[in-house]
Amino acid sequence: EEQEEDVLRELRLFLRNLTERLMLDRRFKAFVKPVDIEEVPDYLMVIQKPMDLSTLLSNIDEHKYVTIKEFMSDADLIWQNALEYNPDSDPADRHIRHRACALKDTMRVIVRDELDKDFQRVCEEIRESR
Numbered sequence: 001e002e003q004e005e006d007v008l009r010e011l012r013l014f015l016r017n018l019t020e021r022l023m024l025d026r027r028f029k030a031f032v033k034p035v036d037i038e039e040v041p042d043y044l045m046v047i048q049k050p051m052d053l054s055t056l057l058s059n060i061d062e063h064k065y066v067t068i069k070e071f072m073s074d075a076d077l078i079w080q081n082a083l084e085y086n087p088d089s090d091p092a093d094r095h096i097r098h099r100a101c102a103l104k105d106t107m108r109v110i111v112r113d114e115l116d117k118d119f120q121r122v123c124e125e126i127r128e129s130r
């Protein structure tokens with residue numbers, strides 16, 4: 001009902017704000033847009049489910065996420081894919097793995113510090129009721 005839509009609207013505002021803050025962080029420039037398959041032709045042979053911050057933002061606007069858990073399982077793909085595609089001791093690989101780990105930690109700290117636990121539970125209950 002209307003109160004549920006108010007809750008989901010507020011979740012979308014939080015998720016947009018989080019995603020936009022990550023997109024503005026210079027460390028995460030490589031994660032802003034989908035990996036360019038021209039630039040990295042073997043990418044789709046290694047990575048089954050590409051994800052990036054712009055795609056997250058589109059998903060939010062398409063009301064794909066009803067809980068923070070659903071958002072985080074897509075958001076986690078970004079750094080997980082980077083770790084998987086960049087496993088070598090090559091300095092370039094190490095550099096992007098460092099940024100992937102920073103993305104993981106930054107997202108989690110923002111969610112822990114800024115998303116109310118009771119609010120998260122209300123979103124879970126809406127998901128379970130649908």
Ligand SMILES: CC(=O)c1nc(NC(=O)[C@H]2CNCCN2)sc1-c1cc(O)cc(O)c1
Binds near residue numbers: 040093
């Ligand atoms: C996002 C990601 O995982 C990514 N990984 C890369 N790895 C490499 O280039 C490593 C792979 N091992 C051998 C040495 N090179 S480049 C790259 C990337 C960075 C961008 O700024 C845009 C973009 O579309 C993709």
